[in-house]
Amino acid sequence: MVRMRGVLVGLLWIATVAGTSALVWAVISITGLRGGDPVLVSPASADPDGTAVPGLWRGTPGRVSATCKGDDIAIGTAVPQPGYTVDVHNRGPRQLELEFEPKGEGSDVYLVVRCVDGAPRFQRR
Numbered sequence: 001m002v003r004m005r006g007v008l009v010g011l012l013w014i015a016t017v018a019g020t021s022a023l024v025w026a027v028i029s030i031t032g033l034r035g036g037d038p039v040l041v042s043p044a045s046a047d048p049d050g051t052a053v054p055g056l057w058r059g060t061p062g063r064v065s066a067t068c069k070g071d072d073i074a075i076g077t078a079v080p081q082p083g084y085t086v087d088v089h090n091r092g093p094r095q096l097e098l099e100f101e102p103k104g105e106g107s108d109v110y111l112v113v114r115c116v117d118g119a120p121r122f123q124r125r
Contacts, residue, residue: 055120061100061109062086064122068115075113 052069054076061084065076072093080086083103090097096113110125 053119055113055122057111057113057122059100059109059111059124061102064096064098064111064113066096066113066120066122068118068120070118071115073113073115073120 052067054065054067057064060081062078062080064078067074067076073096074092075088075096075098078086078088078098080100084100085103087099087101088096089099094114096111098111098113100109100111102108112123112125113120114123115121
């Protein structure tokens with residue numbers, strides 16, 4: 001009888017953990033869908049010698065981070081706002097080209113990023 005009780009407690013514990021995990025993942029998934037489809041494009045590599053210079057652009061359609069190391073640029077993240085998508089047309093190393101497109105009405109935003117004097121310069125076209 002004691003052994004049966006232990007098995008039942010174990011099964012109840014497993015069911016509770018599985019149900020809670022499923023609920024947490026459902027909430028995370030729903031929240032992520034409403035958050036504007038964040039996109040990790042290609043994470044910048046670690047900079048052991050400290051010569052990389054980061055930069056960030058924020059605009060109505062979203063945000064972009066990039067890092068320059070000398071004249072070479074690397075994209076960090078490109079995150080569209082809700083109602084926009086982002087396409088990366090050129091990933092460097094001389095320049096980045098990204099396009100934010102509205103899902104409904106509105107104009108596309110085209111962004112070009114280059115290293116100028118060793119730092120990212122974001123130019124909207």
